[in-house]
Amino acid sequence: xxxxxxxxxxxxxxxxxxxxxxxxxxxxxxxxxxxxxxxxxxxxxxxxxxxxxxxxxxxxxxxxxxxxxxxxxxxxxxxxxxxxxxxxxxxxxxxxxxxxxxxxxxxxxxxxxxxxxxxxxx
Amino acid sequence: xxxxxxxxxxxxxxxxxxxxxxxxxxxxxxxxxxxxxxxxxxxxxxxxxxxxxxxxxxxxxxxxxxxxxxxxxxxxxxxxxxxxxxxxxxxxxxxxxxxxxxxxxxxxxxxxxxxxxxxxxxxxxxxxxxxxxxxxxxxxxxxxxxxxxxxxxxxxxxxxxxxxxxxxxxxxxxxxxxxxxxxxxxxxxxxxxxxxxxxxxxxxxxxxxxxxxxxxxxxxxxxxxxxxxxxxxxxxxxxxxxxxxxxxxxxxxxxxxxxxxxxxxxxxxxxxxxxxxxxxxxxxxxxxxxxxxxx
Numbered sequence: 032x033x034x035x036x037x038x039x040x041x042x043x044x045x046x047x048x049x050x051x052x053x054x055x056x057x058x059x060x061x062x063x064x065x066x067x068x069x070x071x072x073x074x075x076x077x078x079x080x081x082x083x084x085x086x087x088x089x090x091x092x093x094x095x096x097x098x099x100x101x102x103x104x105x106x107x108x109x110x111x112x113x114x115x116x117x118x119x120x121x122x123x124x125x126x127x128x129x130x131x132x133x134x135x136x137x138x139x140x141x142x143x144x145x146x147x148x149x150x151x152x153x
Numbered sequence: 154x155x156x157x158x159x160x161x162x163x164x165x166x167x168x169x170x171x172x173x174x175x176x177x178x179x180x181x182x183x184x185x186x187x188x189x190x191x192x193x194x195x196x197x198x199x200x201x202x203x204x205x206x207x208x209x210x211x212x213x214x215x216x217x218x219x220x221x222x223x224x225x226x227x228x229x230x231x232x233x234x235x236x237x238x239x240x241x242x243x244x245x246x247x248x249x250x251x252x253x254x255x256x257x258x259x260x261x262x263x264x265x266x267x268x269x270x271x272x273x274x275x276x277x278x279x280x281x282x283x284x285x286x287x288x289x290x291x292x293x294x295x296x297x298x299x300x301x302x303x304x305x306x307x308x309x310x311x312x313x314x315x316x317x318x319x320x321x322x323x324x325x326x327x328x329x330x331x332x333x334x335x336x337x338x339x340x341x342x343x344x345x346x347x348x349x350x351x352x353x354x355x356x357x358x359x360x361x362x363x364x365x366x367x368x369x370x371x372x373x374x375x376x377x378x379x380x381x382x383x384x385x386x387x388x389x390x391x392x393x394x395x396x397x398x399x400x401x402x403x404x405x406x407x408x409x410x411x412x413x414x415x416x417x418x419x420x421x422x423x424x425x426x427x428x429x430x431x432x433x434x435x436x437x438x439x440x441x442x443x444x445x446x447x448x
Contacts, residue, residue: 066186066190067183067186067187067190068186068187068190068191068194071187082214082215082216082220082221082224083187083214083215083216084183084184084187084215084216084220084221084224085216085220085221085224087180087183087184087187087224088180088183088224088225088227088228088229089224089228091179091183091228092228092231110185110186110189110190111186112186112190113183113186
């Protein structure tokens with residue numbers, strides 16, 4: 032495997048869970064229903080390295096697992112939009128994901144800096 | 154402007170070849186909603202851009218049709234339709250036969266079999282009166298708009314039926330309405346609605362669901378009554394002293410030792426009924442998918 036391929040594979044694996052976390056986080060932070068375009072606009076494509084088109088199936092799968100709910104509403108100008116909102120189950124899941132993320136980030140940071148004490152995590 | 158979006162959607166459709174029809178419909182609807190909304194926004198914020206330039210950037214950010222299709226495929230492989238319990242492959246034959254008693258899908262399918270008669274009657278009435286009123290009104294000035302509204306209502310009902318079928322039969326159906334294009338004139342919209350094969354298949358479905366629903370209802374009601382009869386037989390025969398049957402003025406009674414057998418027959422028949430409901434549900438799901446979902 033050359034380094035480019037390895038890089039791609041690593042990014043893909045890193046992204047697979049992160050995207051769900053980011054989408055839940057955005058919808059939780061917004062406090063009101065948002066439609067697809069609005070959500071994708073809030074994500075800097077340079078930071079997450081994902082095409083906007085790949086976010087929509089994740090939204091749908093989050094809805095299917097009950098973490099989000101959605102409704103189609105007509106808009107005054109343009110096409111009807113699907114508005115997503117976070118559910119109670121989504122909030123609970125986000126809380127546990129958030130703490131998992133914090134733990135992981137702390138560990139990774141300390142390892143990469145090379146000076147952290149990671150013994151407690153071994 | 155819509156031409157480039159249409160091209161994108163056509164490429165997305167062919168890239169999604171082989172995926173579930175409902176996934177295809179969802180993916181196309183998502184892409185269309187995003188591209189049109191983003192284009193509108195871009196032209197509002199940067200009036201100096203041409204539509205072509207704006208769309209170029211938007212599509213770049215959205216990803217190529219192939220990339221988008223791959224994303225949907227990946228998610229679809231990981232998730233099961235709502236309410237549909239995961240199939241386990243390693244169950245024994247007896248496990249599968251007896252497992253039907255705790256299979257939520259069998260009970261849901263049974264519920265649908267009763268439900269279908271009610272919805273069937275409603276759809277039938279709606280379809281038949283809609284068609285005949287449209288035919289009668291056609292010579293009048295509001296005839297065509299009336300027909301158009303009726304066809305729109307048919308699309309709406311198809312979506313509702315899809316939701317019911319997904320919930321009760323576990324067959325993946327579209328989760329959102331067919332996209333209506335803003336840039337088409339009323340007359341063009343009407344023409345595309347009339348030319349769409351799906352509109353007519355949906356109407357046909359609405360008409361045949363009533364006879365189908367009556368068959369389902371009668372069949373499963375009869376079966377369930379027989380099941381209840383079997384299960385309640387000890388009470389009926391030995392406490393209430395009711396005869397098994399009354400033929401030509403002669404009451405026929407069962408000897409006492411039959412009691413466990415009639416109860417057992419009731420249990421077996423219940424098992425058979427649940428399996429039958431699942432089978433009918435599977436068949437009906439396929440029929441509905443073929444008739445209500447756009448290929």
